[in-house]
Amino acid sequence: MSFTAVVDHGGFAAAANGTFRAQSRVSAHISALERELRVQLFDRRSRPVALTPAGEAYLTHARAMLGQLELGRNAVAEVNQLARGHVAVAADPCAAATFLPQVIQEFGRRYPGIHIDLIEELAQVDDALLTGRVQVGLRPLYPLSGDRRLHRVALWREPMRVVVHPQHPLALRGSAVDAADLAKYDLVVPGSGAGQTEAEQLLAQRGITARITYLTNVPQTLIALVRSDLGVGLTNELAVANGTTEGVRVLPLGDATMVREVSVVCEAGQVALITPNPFWKALMRCRLPRGTVDVRRPMSSTEGDGTAATPTPTPRLVDGGGERHRAAHRTGTAQEFRPVRLPACDAPSAVLASG
Numbered sequence: 001m002s003f004t005a006v007v008d009h010g011g012f013a014a015a016a017n018g019t020f021r022a023q024s025r026v027s028a029h030i031s032a033l034e035r036e037l038r039v040q041l042f043d044r045r046s047r048p049v050a051l052t053p054a055g056e057a058y059l060t061h062a063r064a065m066l067g068q069l070e071l072g073r074n075a076v077a078e079v080n081q082l083a084r085g086h087v088a089v090a091a092d093p094c095a096a097a098t099f100l101p102q103v104i105q106e107f108g109r110r111y112p113g114i115h116i117d118l119i120e121e122l123a124q125v126d127d128a129l130l131t132g133r134v135q136v137g138l139r140p141l142y143p144l145s146g147d148r149r150l151h152r153v154a155l156w157r158e159p160m161r162v163v164v165h166p167q168h169p170l171a172l173r174g175s176a177v178d179a180a181d182l183a184k185y186d187l188v189v190p191g192s193g194a195g196q197t198e199a200e201q202l203l204a205q206r207g208i209t210a211r212i213t214y215l216t217n218v219p220q221t222l223i224a225l226v227r228s229d230l231g232v233g234l235t236n237e238l239a240v241a242n243g244t245t246e247g248v249r250v251l252p253l254g255d256a257t258m259v260r261e262v263s264v265v266c267e268a269g270q271v272a273l274i275t276p277n278p279f280w281k282a283l284m285r286c287r288l289p290r291g292t293v294d295v296r297r298p299m300s301s302t303e304g305d306g307t308a309a310t311p312t313p314t315p316r317l318v319d320g321g322g323e324r325h326r327a328a329h330r331t332g333t334a335q336e337f338r339p340v341r342l343p344a345c346d347a348p349s350a351v352l353a354s355g
Helices: 002-009 012-019 023-037 053-084 093-098 100-110 122-130 169-173 179-184 198-204 219-227 237-241 268-274 278-285
Strands: 086-091 115-120 136-140 150-164 187-189 212-216 232-236 249-252 259-267 327-330 337-339 351-353
Touching (some): 002 023, 012 023, 086 093, 086 100, 086 122, 093 100, 093 115, 115 122, 122 136, 122 259, 136 278, 150 169, 150 219, 150 237, 150 268, 187 198, 187 219, 212 219, 219 232, 219 237, 232 237, 259 268, 259 278
Parallel strands (some): 086 115, 086 136, 187 212
Antiparallel strands (some): 115 351, 150 232, 150 249, 150 259, 212 327, 327 337
């Protein structure tokens, strides 16, 4: 824009040189703009030329318009790149199994030439985003990440469930489980051994110390461990609703506020580029898994500074890895683990192709 060029270069002649235009053309642009606004934007008697009060007022808006134009160019460039390339996504296994397939299917219909790379490992989501291995991540709110370089937008909430052996005292009682009762039992929970688990943080918020015995990121492994009476499972609704729960009892918690919140995450510095991305829009548009509470809301391409989650609207109920997973047995201190021998099972594919 000739107006901001004159401001930035300090004069009409310098602006013409800097923008590779004739000075007469720059002057004509400014004169036309002043006629449209019916004000004088520059004091031409000053050397170098100076903005008038009206020019000062207009400058802020002119720069904002140029910024929006640049974001538009970036969005178009991103779409063009996607049409010829791929999208890399990191997700925890439960979100990958229950939500991503339909997102990839819808996205593939619109962009059939795009390849989707999927890293299915909760512990790697944040690291994969910050190292540039992926552009988008899906993860639960807990374990909390305090890294201000990440920006998250909530997608859904779902209740936590207690999974017990049919002969366990909690099963025989047959009622909703008081969270405080979980402190009495060895727990089997989702996790990988890196830092505190989701279950530990949720219970700690309620003044309860968890006694974690087994960790696994595979829902069926958690259920198998409980079926063998090796502990009490504490996991999310989707993990049990989409698995085989034969041989175990699934009980609700008495505390209805004890929920898992799942978010889509990107690098904070890339918000303006990622949020107009068609794959991001597919995440915001696709139907969520049955039994979850939808907490999405539209997000502008300039929203978010990476310091907090995007606020969520009134929730509504929805009716309708590259590496082999392993379990870990916690012994002694919180940092000491040893592998647990489990029956071999097929690991999910590390890469899903759209289309």
